[in-house]
Amino acid sequence: MRVKSSYLPYFLILPAFAYLLFFVGYPLVQALYIAFTQNGQFSLATVRKTFADPYFWEALKYTLALAGVIVPTQVGLAIILALAVNRAFKGKDLTIYALTIPLTISDVAAGLIWYSMLSPSGFLNKLLLNIGLIHQPIYFFGYQYRHMEFLAIVLAELWRATSIVFVIILAGLQMISNEYLEAAEVFGADYWTRLRKIVIPLLKPSIQSALIIRTLFAMQIFGIVWILAGRDIPILAGEGFYRLTELKEYDVASIYALVIAGLSILLGALYIKFMKAEYLEVRR
Amino acid sequence: MNRKVRLAGVLVLVLLGAIVSGCIGGEETTSPTTTEQVTISWLSTQLNPPEERAFVQEQLLKEFKDQYGIDVNFVPISYADLATRLEAEEKTGKVTIDLIADLHGGLDFFASKGWLEDLSGKTLEGRTFISTFEKYATIDGKKIYIPWMSATYVMVVNKKAFDYLPAGLTQEDVMKGTEKWTYDALLEWAKNLKEATGQPQLGFPAGPKGLLHRFLHGYIYPSFTGYQAKNFDSPEAVEMWKYLRELWQYVNPASTTWDAMGEPLLRGEVMIAWDHTARIKNAIETNPDQFVVVPVPRGPKGRGFILVVAGLAIPKNAPHPEEAWKLIDYLTKPETQVKILEKVGFFPTVQEATGAIPSGPLKILAEGVAAQSATPDAVVAMIPNLGEKGGQFTDAYRTAFQRIVLKGEDPETVVKELGPQVKQLFQEMGQEIP
Numbered sequence: 001m002r003v004k005s006s007y008l009p010y011f012l013i014l015p016a017f018a019y020l021l022f023f024v025g026y027p028l029v030q031a032l033y034i035a036f037t038q039n040g041q042f043s044l045a046t047v048r049k050t051f052a053d054p055y056f057w058e059a060l061k062y063t064l065a066l067a068g069v070i071v072p073t074q075v076g077l078a079i080i081l082a083l084a085v086n087r088a089f090k091g092k093d094l095t096i097y098a099l100t101i102p103l104t105i106s107d108v109a110a111g112l113i114w115y116s117m118l119s120p121s122g123f124l125n126k127l128l129l130n131i132g133l134i135h136q137p138i139y140f141f142g143y144q145y146r147h148m149e150f151l152a153i154v155l156a157e158l159w160r161a162t163s164i165v166f167v168i169i170l171a172g173l174q175m176i177s178n179e180y181l182e183a184a185e186v187f188g189a190d191y192w193t194r195l196r197k198i199v200i201p202l203l204k205p206s207i208q209s210a211l212i213i214r215t216l217f218a219m220q221i222f223g224i225v226w227i228l229a230g231r232d233i234p235i236l237a238g239e240g241f242y243r244l245t246e247l248k249e250y251d252v253a254s255i256y257a258l259v260i261a262g263l264s265i266l267l268g269a270l271y272i273k274f275m276k277a278e279y280l281e282v283r284r
Numbered sequence: 285m286n287r288k289v290r291l292a293g294v295l296v297l298v299l300l301g302a303i304v305s306g307c308i309g310g311e312e313t314t315s316p317t318t319t320e321q322v323t324i325s326w327l328s329t330q331l332n333p334p335e336e337r338a339f340v341q342e343q344l345l346k347e348f349k350d351q352y353g354i355d356v357n358f359v360p361i362s363y364a365d366l367a368t369r370l371e372a373e374e375k376t377g378k379v380t381i382d383l384i385a386d387l388h389g390g391l392d393f394f395a396s397k398g399w400l401e402d403l404s405g406k407t408l409e410g411r412t413f414i415s416t417f418e419k420y421a422t423i424d425g426k427k428i429y430i431p432w433m434s435a436t437y438v439m440v441v442n443k444k445a446f447d448y449l450p451a452g453l454t455q456e457d458v459m460k461g462t463e464k465w466t467y468d469a470l471l472e473w474a475k476n477l478k479e480a481t482g483q484p485q486l487g488f489p490a491g492p493k494g495l496l497h498r499f500l501h502g503y504i505y506p507s508f509t510g511y512q513a514k515n516f517d518s519p520e521a522v523e524m525w526k527y528l529r530e531l532w533q534y535v536n537p538a539s540t541t542w543d544a545m546g547e548p549l550l551r552g553e554v555m556i557a558w559d560h561t562a563r564i565k566n567a568i569e570t571n572p573d574q575f576v577v578v579p580v581p582r583g584p585k586g587r588g589f590i591l592v593v594a595g596l597a598i599p600k601n602a603p604h605p606e607e608a609w610k611l612i613d614y615l616t617k618p619e620t621q622v623k624i625l626e627k628v629g630f631f632p633t634v635q636e637a638t639g640a641i642p643s644g645p646l647k648i649l650a651e652g653v654a655a656q657s658a659t660p661d662a663v664v665a666m667i668p669n670l671g672e673k674g675g676q677f678t679d680a681y682r683t684a685f686q687r688i689v690l691k692g693e694d695p696e697t698v699v700k701e702l703g704p705q706v707k708q709l710f711q712e713m714g715q716e717i718p
Contacts, residue, residue, distance in 0.1 A: 238492070
């Protein structure tokens with residue numbers, strides 16, 4: 001059977017579209033229904049109830065704050081690491097391997113690892129006590145120490161999820177043809193100039209992908225916060241989960257889910273709009 | 285529908301009835317292969333997690349079938365689903381459930397609706413039920429369920445902590461739960477521990493999945509106010525919150541992140557902890573020489589603690605009541621009860637079983653639980669059965685805790701604000717406020 005070539009692209013995306021419709025579209029409609037109706041009637045009561053709860057605003061604040069701190073740090077760190085290993089040296093493979101190990105660890109497991117490292121009798125405190133830097137253990141956990149809990153979450157997330165950014169950026173770096181760099185070198189461009197004028201612009205598509213992936217994941221951050229801070233630091237996904245499982249408030253939980261979805265769509269759209277990558281070769 | 289079909293239907297029913305009753309009555313037909321195989325359906329809100337379900341199906345029920353030749357279909361179910369299904373079946377008269385396992389509150393509710401068989405006349409040989417459980421299972425002169433398993437929340441003490449006891453309090457007092465083992469004594473002790481070790485040594489499961497709310501409504505509230513919810517906003521309650529705020533200075537701050545106390549005890553982060561028996565079991569199993577289980581302290585109104593009782597009940601018009609009774613007989617045998625304790629950590633309800641526990645970690649737990657149940661000043665609290673609203677009930681206590689103890693708000697304002705909400709939950713469900 002011959003398919004008219006102008007229909008082909010539509011035909012090819014059909015399975016993906018059907019998948020999205022069923023697994024994303026349907027639950028989304030369902031969530032909208034639960035959130036905006038009461039006894040079968042359209043109602044904004046749940047929205048008002050959710051927005052009147054101080055936990056909602058705190059959760060929104062902390063989710064955005066965590067994303068705001070974690071994502072840029074991760075991208076910066078990943079670029080530095082990728083540049084550092086993107087050259088020939090002895091033990092290169094081993095270094096890359098070691099850097100990507102955290103990829104295999106789930107967020108809950110990572111949370112537990114960091115919890116035992118940072119607890120009052122944990123590795124970090126023992127080390128600092130033994131070398132005499134501190135005389136009292138540093139408390140990282142508990143409602144009174146929320147700023148430290150925030151720090152612990154940032155550390156754990158940096159450790160756990162920088163590797164995925166690193167992998168994407170490294171792949172981008174390796175795609176950059178050496179010819180550009182050699183040509184620049186011939187014209188006397190130093191390392192920083194090459195980095196600024198050639199490497200970073202060519203890396204833009206990779207950075208964009210990494211940023212989108214990480215920001216969207218940051219909106220859903222859950223396991224690590226749940227382990228390290230409980231509800232001391234409320235976050236959107238955690239509050240949605242708590243409302244659903246503990247309070248059985250399906251309507252409020254739906255609002256949380258919709259807010260996360262809405263934020264993800266908004267941020268994704270902003271990235272695509274403002275970070276139009278220059279795909280030089282394919283531009284017509 | 286024509287008459288012939290109806291007649292045929294009646295004939296089939298009569299025949300079936302004959303087969304079933306033949307199978308029940310026939311004492312001599314011990315071999316199950318010769319009679320019609322009966323499968324009874326057992327709906328349970330207990331032992332639902334996958335590993336516990338596997339234990340029920342692969343061990344408990346397999347052994348039951350070997351002994352009695354009766355097949356059991358074990359159906360794990362949530363309380364809400366069970367209530368809906370039982371109500372529908374009782375109302376339409378088409379009962380398919382033979383046996384129900386649920387907590388006291390649920391069974392109490394079913395009995396009040398008249399959905400449960402009265403089990404008063406029946407006897408089980410060779411076992412004495414612990415009197416507290418027997419008492420709760422009898423409602424309005426009817427025995428509505430047979431106590432099956434129990435659980436509670438206790439305190440675990442690292443033996444090293446006994447070196448720092450406040451003056452006037454002995455290890456014996458704490459272990460036995462005497463008059464002197466009070467919340468004030470706990471405060472003194474916690475203070476001593478913090479001063480001596482430099483770190484707070486008391487711990488509570490105050491994380492999002494922790495059970496701190498049970499401590500609040502079932503332990504400290506009854507101990508200070510005499511009731512779980514009735515005196516939620518009384519002056520005694522305000523005193524209680526002030527006490528808790530003072531105590532919290534000696535509580536490990538990471539408590540707000542802990543869901544269960546087993547790990548913090550093992551890691552040595554706290555020396556005294558309160559939690560559900562199932563959630564501290566691993567600490568005692570790992571280091572049975574290091575920990576002891578003790579009764580909780582008492583307050584001005586007595587020693588409040590929660591007793592969780594799961595019972596077995598037969599619905600009215602159940603299709604196979606005799607077989608269901610045999611299953612009850614099997615499940616309450618001392619050997620079976622000890623097996624349940626070993627596998628899933630629920631405590632026996634019959635005295636013979638308590639004596640049959642081999643020494644070791646479980647014995648430590650069972651002794652602590654028994655000591656707590658036996659204290660003369662006990663104020664026993666049952667977890668209220670509010671169905672879907674249960675979450676809102678516990679959330680009110682957690683919110684009060686958060687606002688008063690963690691955020692430092694005025695206790696009087698907070699309890700006055702939340703009190704009516706708590707009481708309204710009971711009114712909405714048509715229940716007496718405990």
